[in-house]
Amino acid sequence: MVTQQSDGNGAAADRPVGTGSEAGLSRRTFLAYSAAGATASFLAGRALATDHPYDTVAQAATDETNFIVQETPSGYFVHRENGSEEMKWGPVGRSPGDGPGGYGELTPNDRLYVHSRARAPRIDRRTWRLELTGDALAATRSFTYEDLLAMPALTLRRTLDCGANCRAFFPRLPPGGGADGRWLPIGYTQWHFGAVGAAEWTGVRVRDVLAAAGVDSPVDVKFTALDTIAAATFPSGTGAYSQVLPASQVLKDDTLLVYRMNHADLPIDHGFPLRLVVSGWGGNTCVEWLGEIEASKHPLAATGPQLNQAIAGPAHPEPFRPTVAPVRSAVEHDPGVTRLPGDITLHGRAWSGAGAIQRVAVSIDRLTAPGQWVTVMPWQTATLLSPPEPFMWVRFEVIWPAVEPGQYRVMSRAADQAGNTQPRPEDVVWNQQGLGYNGHIPVDLIVHPPTDMP
Numbered sequence: 001m002v003t004q005q006s007d008g009n010g011a012a013a014d015r016p017v018g019t020g021s022e023a024g025l026s027r028r029t030f031l032a033y034s035a036a037g038a039t040a041s042f043l044a045g046r047a048l049a050t051d052h053p054y055d056t057v058a059q060a061a062t063d064e065t066n067f068i069v070q071e072t073p074s075g076y077f078v079h080r081e082n083g084s085e086e087m088k089w090g091p092v093g094r095s096p097g098d099g100p101g102g103y104g105e106l107t108p109n110d111r112l113y114v115h116s117r118a119r120a121p122r123i124d125r126r127t128w129r130l131e132l133t134g135d136a137l138a139a140t141r142s143f144t145y146e147d148l149l150a151m152p153a154l155t156l157r158r159t160l161d162c163g164a165n166c167r168a169f170f171p172r173l174p175p176g177g178g179a180d181g182r183w184l185p186i187g188y189t190q191w192h193f194g195a196v197g198a199a200e201w202t203g204v205r206v207r208d209v210l211a212a213a214g215v216d217s218p219v220d221v222k223f224t225a226l227d228t229i230a231a232a233t234f235p236s237g238t239g240a241y242s243q244v245l246p247a248s249q250v251l252k253d254d255t256l257l258v259y260r261m262n263h264a265d266l267p268i269d270h271g272f273p274l275r276l277v278v279s280g281w282g283g284n285t286c287v288e289w290l291g292e293i294e295a296s297k298h299p300l301a302a303t304g305p306q307l308n309q310a311i312a313g314p315a316h317p318e319p320f321r322p323t324v325a326p327v328r329s330a331v332e333h334d335p336g337v338t339r340l341p342g343d344i345t346l347h348g349r350a351w352s353g354a355g356a357i358q359r360v361a362v363s364i365d366r367l368t369a370p371g372q373w374v375t376v377m378p379w380q381t382a383t384l385l386s387p388p389e390p391f392m393w394v395r396f397e398v399i400w401p402a403v404e405p406g407q408y409r410v411m412s413r414a415a416d417q418a419g420n421t422q423p424r425p426e427d428v429v430w431n432q433q434g435l436g437y438n439g440h441i442p443v444d445l446i447v448h449p450p451t452d453m454p
Contacts, residue, residue: 067116069268076111080189083116087194090334090443105386105395106157107197109262114269115162115195117229117241117305121289125273129291130209130257134221136247136295138214145273148204148259151212155202156254156279159351159393161325162195163282163309164188167434169441174314174430182313184434193330193441196351198393201277203258207251210295218247220300223276226291233307243285244300245278249323254279254391257290279391280353282325282435284309313431325353326438327422329360329396329414335444344400344447348382350414351393358388360414362398365442367407379413388417405449409442 067083077085087107103111125145132141168190173183210218224242231239249255256277259266266272271288278285284306294300302321312319329350350357364377382396396412415421425439 064119067119068114069120070110070114072114077114078192078194080191083114083118084189084191085114086191087111087113087197088334089192089194089330090332090337105393106199106262109199109264109267109270112160112197112199112270113162113195115189115283116269117231118227120268120272121226121228123226123273123289128273130274131292132209132213132295133292134218134295136215136218136297137210138216141213143209143212145259148209148257148274151204151208153202154205154254154256155200155260156256156277157198157200157389157392158254158277158279159196159198159325159353159391160277160283160286161328161351161353162191163284163322163325163435164433165191165195166193166328166437166441167191169425169437169439170428170430170434176314180314182432184430184432188434193328195283196328196393198351199261200263201256201258202260202263203256203274203277205253206255206257206276206293207253209257209293210251213295215295217297218250218295219298220244220296221247221250222292222294222296222300223287223290224292224294225287225289227289229304231304233304239304240291241287241305242303243276243287243306244302245285247295249278249281252279280325280355281323282353285323308433309435310433311431311435312433313429315429316431322436325351326436327352327354327357327414327416327420328438329357329412329422330441331362331410331412331443333410333443333445335446338446338448339403341403341405341447341449344403346398346400346410348396348412349393350396350412352414352416352418352420353391354416354418354420356388356390356392356417357384357394358415358417360384360394360396360412362396362410362412364400364408364410367409373409376408382412403447405447408445408447410445411440411442413440 068085072079072085076088078088080086128145130143167188170184222242222244225240227241228238229241230237258275258277259273261267261270266275274290275288276286276290310319310321329348331346331348333346346362350360360382361379362382363375363379365373366376368374377400380398382398385395385397388394413422422438422440425441428437428439
């Protein structure tokens, strides 16, 4: 479940370990799943849909050790650990009919990367309530699902990028070595490029909901989920996932309480019935399965995994919490796929939490001897395949003509309109939790004629 996607929350001991399963989907068995926690189904109310598109089989309904409800077939996902399914990269979402560049600008609901620390809570949206509390409100207030549907709706195209995306590319030890006990444990989820995706999100502005409860001069706002997760950062060892955000960000026009994704009900694994989407900020801030919003006139303390979602390390004597997602890009190529000689068109995607992508360049090196690489294509400006827009990834392509057989490595480098450019890998500043890596990483590419293949 994309749940709170960024996972800079400490060692694997904070998350139960298990094996994901690939379960079929049916409406009947989904009703069995929801009814297990509440006697009513999801089928009531004039504004409620008659079917929820993400049903699950009876076997999965009783398998609480599997954190994911939907299918995660290996054709679309790379299994990282229980609850962590990375979207397969290269080209993204490859399937019959997708075309050479993958599925386009929006990620299908059943292909967005999934990150969950526990099984999705069983929620009946007929009886579900969003509770608003805190001393910045005139009075406590409770909203039903239909209450939210009746409010002015807004649909935004936004990229959702895990704060720990690309963590696998960090070295295990900081530049000075691990003598001081700092290192990056393998136990952290080893995301590559695919802990990211883009969708059209529909919901209501948080500020409108807070205004309906009489909000006055909030400083911090805390969003709390209805899940129960295990984490050493909870005093009792378990608790609900939450995020404390500054009111200045929460009250922006494009901070939404979302109930639809790509014009369908929000999937179970992505926060049904309601989640938060914060434009440009890391996926860890986008709390799913929302149950409570607390608006306070005073600073609120973070709890649970948010305590460890911080940039810390030898270069950061004062830890701080990352907010805006960094500029990133990647060429969509599967290193396990051999390309044929001749003209090759390389595709990729670039995105940034700071705004629209301004430009992308691609460079290619060729292996000439063990350990020796020669640049055969210096940084060449790529063609952007759609007009750049804020907080939305853009697809790009580069024509690579007359390619000869050999071993190559390709890399991309993006810059956004806020002036941020991807750094060289050696210039990425190491941090203890492996958050925010955005160096331009080379991807291996083999070119070989078919007559030479066995």
